[in-house]
Amino acid sequence: MTETAFTGVHRNPLVPAPTVPAPTVHHREPALRAAVTGLPGYVAGSRAQGALTAALASNESHYPPLPAVLDIVQSGALRLNRYPDLNAVALRARIAKFLDVTDHQIAVGPGSVGVLQQILTSVCDADDEVVFAWRSFEAYPILTSLAGANPVPVPLNADEGHDLDGMLAAITPRTKVILVCSPNNPTGVAIDHDRMAAFLTAVPPQVLVVIDEAYVEFVDAPDRLDALTLFRRHRNVCVLRTFSKAYGLAGLRVGYAVAHAGLAEGLRRAALPFGVSALAQQAAIASLDAVDEIRDRVNLVVTERRRVTETLRATGWALPDSQANFLWVRAVGERQEALMAAFHAADVLVRPYRTDGIRITLADAVTNDRVIMVLAAMTASAA
Numbered sequence: 001m002t003e004t005a006f007t008g009v010h011r012n013p014l015v016p017a018p019t020v021p022a023p024t025v026h027h028r029e030p031a032l033r034a035a036v037t038g039l040p041g042y043v044a045g046s047r048a049q050g051a052l053t054a055a056l057a058s059n060e061s062h063y064p065p066l067p068a069v070l071d072i073v074q075s076g077a078l079r080l081n082r083y084p085d086l087n088a089v090a091l092r093a094r095i096a097k098f099l100d101v102t103d104h105q106i107a108v109g110p111g112s113v114g115v116l117q118q119i120l121t122s123v124c125d126a127d128d129e130v131v132f133a134w135r136s137f138e139a140y141p142i143l144t145s146l147a148g149a150n151p152v153p154v155p156l157n158a159d160e161g162h163d164l165d166g167m168l169a170a171i172t173p174r175t176k177v178i179l180v181c182s183p184n185n186p187t188g189v190a191i192d193h194d195r196m197a198a199f200l201t202a203v204p205p206q207v208l209v210v211i212d213e214a215y216v217e218f219v220d221a222p223d224r225l226d227a228l229t230l231f232r233r234h235r236n237v238c239v240l241r242t243f244s245k246a247y248g249l250a251g252l253r254v255g256y257a258v259a260h261a262g263l264a265e266g267l268r269r270a271a272l273p274f275g276v277s278a279l280a281q282q283a284a285i286a287s288l289d290a291v292d293e294i295r296d297r298v299n300l301v302v303t304e305r306r307r308v309t310e311t312l313r314a315t316g317w318a319l320p321d322s323q324a325n326f327l328w329v330r331a332v333g334e335r336q337e338a339l340m341a342a343f344h345a346a347d348v349l350v351r352p353y354r355t356d357g358i359r360i361t362l363a364d365a366v367t368n369d370r371v372i373m374v375l376a377a378m379t380a381s382a383a
C-alpha cells in the first residue's frame with residue numbers, strides 16, 4: 001500500500017490495509033490543533049541590545065545572582081552530563097520547611113508558568129472553563145486553551161484590581177479552575193486578605209482556586225493576603241510561587257505550587273520529566289538559605305516603588321497602588337504610541353499592552369530616574 005499523504009491514522013505495515021475507502025485527505029502535511037493555531041502566542045518583553053539600555057520590560061530582578069548561586073552554577077557545570085533529581089526531593093523539603101507545610105504538598109516545575117501548565121492539564125477536560133481576571137498574566141488564556149479548556153476573562157475593576165464579585169458571577173457548572181493573580185500582573189494591584197477570604201467562602205468546593213503569588217515578596221500592605229492560611233483552611237486552594245522575581249533566578253526556571261497532597265501528587269505525575277535542572281534546584285535551595293540578602297534586595301525595590309510612585313503622581317500621573325516590582329501606566333492609542341516613542345528615544349525598554357497600558361519594571365534609583373524623566377516630560381508637554 002502506498003501512503004499518498006499523512007492522515008494522522010497509524011498504519012502498521014505488517015497488517016493488511018482495511019478494504020474501506022480511503023478517507024478524504026484535506027491536508028498534505030501534519031496539522032496543528034485548532035487550539036494551537038488560534039493562540040495569540042506569548043509576547044515576552046523586549047531584550048536589551050546595548051549596555052546602556054534600561055531593560056524594564058520583563059519584571060526580572062535588577063540585581064545580579066547571589067554569590068552562593070554563582071558558586072553553584074560554576075561548580076555545577078562539571079556535572080551537566082547528569083540528569084537532575086527527578087523528584088526534586090531536597091528542594092521540596094527545603095520549601096516545605098520554609099513555608100511550614102509538608103513536602104507532599106509541594107510540586108515544582110520549570111518556572112511557576114510550568115507548574116500552572118501542569119495544573120491546568122491535570123484538572124481540565126475539554127470545554128471546561130477557567131475563570132481569570134483580565135487584563136492579567138498573559139499566559140493564562142494561552143495555557144487554558146492548550147489544556148483544551150475555555151478561557152473566561154472577567155474585566156478588572158476601575159481601580160485595576162480583580163472584580164471578585166464578577167468572577168463569582170462567572171462561575172458555571174463547567175468551571176474547573178479560577179486563577180487569581182495577586183499582585184496582579186501587569187497592574188500591580190493586590191487583593192487584601194479579608195476580600196480573598198470572603199471570596200473563597202463563596203466558591204463551590206469542587207472549583208480549584210489557584211492564587212498566583214509570583215510577586216508576593218514585594219507586598220508590604222498592612223492588610224496583605226496570607227494565602228497559606230487560606231490554603232490550610234480550604235481544600236480547593238492552591239498557591240503558586242516562583243524563584244524568578246524576588247529571588248532573581250528567572251534564567252534558571254524554577255517555581256512551585258503549594259497544593260493539597262492529592263493535587264500535588266497529580267502535578268508531580270503530570271510534570272515533564274527532569275523539567276527542573278540540578279542547577280535550578282540547588283540555586284533555589286541556596287536562595288532560601290540566603291533569605292536575609294533577598295529581603296534586603298526586595299526592600300530596595302519597595303523603597304523605590306514608593307519614591308517613583310509619589311514622584312510620578314506629583315507630576316500628574318494617576319498610577320494605581322502597585323504592590324509588585326513594577327508600575328502600571330494606563331495609556332492607549334496615540335498616547336501610548338507617543339509614550340513608547342519617548343521611552344525608545346531614552347533607550348528605556350518597557351512593556352506595552354496595546355489595548356490597555358504600559359508596564360514598567362522597577363530597577364535602581366538611577367535607572368528609575370530615567371523613567372521619571374520620560375513620564376514627567378510627557379505630562380509637562382501635555383499641560
Ligand SMILES: Cc1ncc(COP(=O)(O)O)c(C=O)c1O
Nearest residue numbers: 111112113137185214242244255
Ligand atoms: C503572575 C505571574 N505568574 C507567573 C509568572 C511566571 O514566572 P516563572 O515562570 O518565571 O516562574 C509570571 C511571570 O511573569 C507572572 O507575572
